[in-house]
Amino acid sequence: MFMHARFHTAFAALPENLSSALEPFLRHDDFPAMLTAADVAQVKQATGLDDDALAFALLPLAAACSVTPISHFHVGAIARGTSGNLYFGANMEFAGAPMQQTVHAEQSAVTHAWLRGETRLASITVNYTPCGHCRQFMNELTSGTELDIHLPDRDVATLGDYLPHSFGPKDLDITTLLMDKVDHGYQLDNADALTLLALDACNQSHAPYSKSYSGVALETHSGKQFAGRYAENAAFNPSLPPLQAALILLNMSGEDCLKVRRAVLVENTGALLTQDDATRATLKAIGCEEVKTVTC
Numbered sequence: 001m002f003m004h005a006r007f008h009t010a011f012a013a014l015p016e017n018l019s020s021a022l023e024p025f026l027r028h029d030d031f032p033a034m035l036t037a038a039d040v041a042q043v044k045q046a047t048g049l050d051d052d053a054l055a056f057a058l059l060p061l062a063a064a065c066s067v068t069p070i071s072h073f074h075v076g077a078i079a080r081g082t083s084g085n086l087y088f089g090a091n092m093e094f095a096g097a098p099m100q101q102t103v104h105a106e107q108s109a110v111t112h113a114w115l116r117g118e119t120r121l122a123s124i125t126v127n128y129t130p131c132g133h134c135r136q137f138m139n140e141l142t143s144g145t146e147l148d149i150h151l152p153d154r155d156v157a158t159l160g161d162y163l164p165h166s167f168g169p170k171d172l173d174i175t176t177l178l179m180d181k182v183d184h185g186y187q188l189d190n191a192d193a194l195t196l197l198a199l200d201a202c203n204q205s206h207a208p209y210s211k212s213y214s215g216v217a218l219e220t221h222s223g224k225q226f227a228g229r230y231a232e233n234a235a236f237n238p239s240l241p242p243l244q245a246a247l248i249l250l251n252m253s254g255e256d257c258l259k260v261r262r263a264v265l266v267e268n269t270g271a272l273l274t275q276d277d278a279t280r281a282t283l284k285a286i287g288c289e290e291v292k293t294v295t296c
Contacts, residue, residue, distance in 0.1 A: 004029040004254050010060040018057055021046035026061075033065055033252040034116060037084030052150055055080060055125035058088070063127060065090035066105070067257055077126040079109035081118035088112065088252060092244070096285035101278070106134040107240055108248045110141065110178075111231065115249050119179050123148035123156075130162060137238040139168040140178040140206075140231070168234050174208045178231055182206070184213050186268060186296035194219055195294055197227045198266040201242060202296065205229040209236070212271035216242040216279060218250055218288075221259045226250040230275065243279045262290035269295045 003011065003026050011019060011026060021043045025031060035043065044054060055078040062076030070093040077089035089109025093102050106126055113121060120142045124130075129151060130138070138147060138159055145160030145168075160166065169177055176182060184203045188195065194217045201215025209232050217227040228245025242265070247257055265279050276293050283291055 002029060003027055004031060006064045006254075007031075007061055010064040013060065014057070015047075017047050018043075018049070022061075030254055033062070033088035033254075034112070035086045040084055040086055051080065052123075052125070052156070055086065055123070055150060056152065058086065059125065059127045062088040062090055062105070062109070065251060067092040067094075067251060069093055069095040075105035075126065075128055077105040077109035077124055079113045079118075079121050080123045080125070081113055082120045082122050083118060085113070085116070085118060087116065087118070089248075090251070092247065092251060092257070094257075094282055094285050097282045101241075101244065101282045103240070103244050103248060104131065104134050104137075106130050107137055107244075108252070110138060111228075111240060111245050111248050112252050114179050114231070115228065115245065119181065121147055121179070123150055125150040127152060133238050135159065135163040136167075136235050137231075137233060137240070139163055139166050140233050140238075142177045142179040144168070144177070169208070172209065172234055174234065176206070176208050178206045180206075184268070186213070186266075188266070188294065188296050191294070194225060194262070195264045195266065195292070197225055198264040198294070199296060201227040201229045201246075202266040202268065205231070205242065207232040209234065210272045212268065212273045214242045214265065214267040214271075214275045216246045216266075216275075217264045218243075218246045218260050219262050220250065220255050221261050222255065224250075224253070224255060226253065226255070241275055241278060243275070243282055258286050260286060260288040263288055263292070265291065265293045267293070267295055
């Protein structure tokens with residue numbers, strides 16, 4: 001069976017009925033680290049697992065996607081959309097970049113779902129308790145505090161249980177939430193394909209507080225392209241930069257974060273803040289120095 005090398009150890013440790021059910025999806029190295037609702041139904045029928053048990057069983061595969069050159073601490077997360085799709089997430093670290101550029105597993109799973117077109121999450125399953133940073137990040141979602149959090153050996157609880165007396169978009173009279181579909185309508189003339197991909201991400205970015213919309217598109221050495229959108233937060237600091245969003249999708253798609261050939265950042269003209277310096281610094285840390293910034 002031809003499978004992405006990162007899954008070998010975790011896959012070998014799965015119960016036989018689950019590994020047999022998952023084998024058709026994992027046997028290609030371009031497995032997108034997600035299962036559609038139809039895939040989920042097939043696996044559940046073959047294994048007898050319900051939604052919650054299947055999400056827990058998939059956590060080792062999600063954690064196998066982690067990139068941890070600093071901590072060597074592997075965290076996996078599974079986001080379940082109201083569509084029934086399951087999206088893998090894993091923590092990501094970038095040696096040589098500031099610690100603030102780190103991506104947490106919950107952020108990864110949420111952003112992965114968002115970039116694949118999911119508009120609302122029903123639950124998130126994770127193998128370690130969400131930190132305060134992630135709790136605040138998830139409070140920006142369309143699911144709000146109703147989002148179910150599943151942890152090993154604990155009863156299911158809502159985000160509201162983990163984040164009582166929360167501060168979020170409603171406190172700032174913001175009605176457009178993370179995962180709502182938006183189109184900011186910016187355009188560019190005579191742009192190449194990678195720039196247009198970044199522009200599309202910019203137009204779908206979530207920045208209701210600063211109105212500083214941005215998107216990043218990456219091209220790997222293999223020629224594949226991935227785009228990420230800025231995800232702003234009511235508390236500001238848990239905001240996820242567009243580069244990290246693009247790297248999440250790149251990583252979940254089985255590509256190597258250290259093999260980015262070129263990148264384009266698109267931002268709206270006159271924005272109150274810019275992603276330019278942080279984007280260039282992090283890309284340099286992972287070995288990419290061909291970076292273009294475009295304003296729209």
